[in-house]
Amino acid sequence: xxxxxxxxxxxxxxxxxxxxxxxxxxxxxxxxxxxxxxxxxxxxxxxxxxxxxxxxxxxxxxxxxxxxx
Numbered sequence: 923x924x925x926x927x928x929x930x931x932x933x934x935x936x937x938x939x940x941x942x943x944x945x946x947x948x949x950x951x952x953x954x955x956x957x958x959x960x961x962x963x964x965x966x967x968x969x970x971x972x973x974x975x976x977x978x979x980x981x982x983x984x985x986x987x988x989x990x991x
Contacts, residue, residue, distance in 0.1 A: 935949075
């Protein structure tokens with residue numbers, strides 16, 4: 923694995939730490955995950971996004987289906 927170093931302003935670093943903390947990750951893990959997402963083929967990104975939306979809204983879809991009967 924290769925290591926890359928980047929310079930960030932204090933403001934950017936603070937924001938990165940907040941985003942990482944909200945995700946339950948270290949700043950390094952958070953950035954690695956985001957870079958991997960950027961490098962994924964578009965079809966895989968869409969599949970993941972669609973899966974996330976379907977899982978997140980499963981209860982809503984179930985209620986809507988039951989109310990349509």
